[in-house]
Amino acid sequence: MELRHLRYFAVLAEELHFGRAAERLHMAQPPLSQRIRDLERELGVRLFDRTRHRVQLTEAGALLLEHVRPVLSGVETAREAMRRIRPGEAGMLRAGVPPDTNPVVLPTLTAGFARQAPDVLIELHELTTDQQLTRLREGELDAGVVRHPSDTVGLESGPVARRELGVVLPADFPSADGTPAGEGTGPLRLRDVDGTPLIIFPREMAPRLYDHILTVCRDEGFLPGAIRHARNPHFVHGLVLAGRGIHLNEAPGAPLPQGLVWRPLERAELAWTTSVVWVPSRHNQAVAAFTRAVTEGLKAAGHRIVDEEPAGEARE
Structure with a gap:
């Protein structure tokens, strides 16, 4: 029948x-x-x-x-x-964002997208870089906000945003001059924390980025005494407060828990380098609007755009 x-x-x-x-x-x-x-x-x-x-x-x-x-x-x-x-046809855009996205990014992103594509609903998914790349290639996402370096072969990317990383550590952590970290605001050198355990996201979240961070740490004279994995910010901060290690991250958008401080690094070798990526055949006006909205959101969170290459240009 x-x-x-x-x-x-x-x-x-x-x-x-x-x-x-x-x-x-x-x-x-x-x-x-x-x-x-x-x-x-x-x-x-x-x-x-x-x-x-x-x-x-x-x-x-x-x-x-x-x-x-x-x-x-x-x-x-x-x-x-x-x-x-179907994205761009008075439909829905399915997009991924990193789990630790700065809260400032999301309201700017969603407001900007609603303004530029009022007829398209946006469905945001909290996904790691590798999860996003897999779902993009399987057609389960229309666009993703990923951290680099990452395996983006066959995908296209929008402008690249950069935010330098610093160190989250206990306020009483001894600096190179012997004073507690909480008493200073100047930059630290990575070699000043050599031998200290490092708290970092699990490698499966973004393997290439993970390896890149550890390589830069080694090259700058920081060999962690141990590596501990955590992805939830509250858990990370709890581990740092407990003296279980230090953590590399961008400057906090809100006050850290009492007993923690953030210090910039002397050399800006480590950074979150972020862009929107998509499958070339799925690029449309909705994806372009999302790319512009993400760029606005990242700027609002303190990122600077280091690559203004027009969206749609392919890169690995």
Whole structure:
């Protein structure tokens, strides 16, 4: 039983006239008659009583119509849902953002996107860089906000934003001159914390970025005494307060818990380097609007745009 045959049946049941039904269906009358006969043969019942002057539903036809109407209504509802989910067509844009995205970014991002693409709903997913890249390639996301370096081969990217990282550490952590870290505001050198345990995100979140951070630390004279993994900011801060290590991150947007301080690094070798990426074949006006909105949000959170290359240019 084909869906189109059920639709032919429903239209004929409403019109009770082969000519008018065929006109509504944009088809000739003979093929319509043939399709109805095929349906009757398949079901083993007569659906219409036909005479030269009128067409009437049989009891079986009336019963079938009761079942067919909700089926056709459900199909149309499903079609409408699929139309709405197509990005850029008064639909929905599915996008990923890193779990530790600065809170300042999100309100600026969503407001900017609503202003630029008012007919498109945005659905944000909290995902790691590698999770985003996987879902982009599998068609489950339309765009992602990822940290670099990362495996973006085959994807396209918007402007790159950069925010230098510093060190979150206990206020009584001894600086190179012997004074507690909480008593100074000047930059630290990575070699000043050599041997201290490091608290960092799990490697599977962004393998290339993870390896890059550890390589820079080594090159700058910082070999952690141990590496501990954490992704939740509250857990990270608790570990630092407990003396379990130090943490590399951008300057905090809100006051840190009592007992913690943030100090910039003397050399700006470590940074969050972020951009929007997408599959080239899925780029459209909604993705472009999202890219602009993310750029606005990152600027509001203190990032500077280091690559104003137009969105749509491919890079690895």
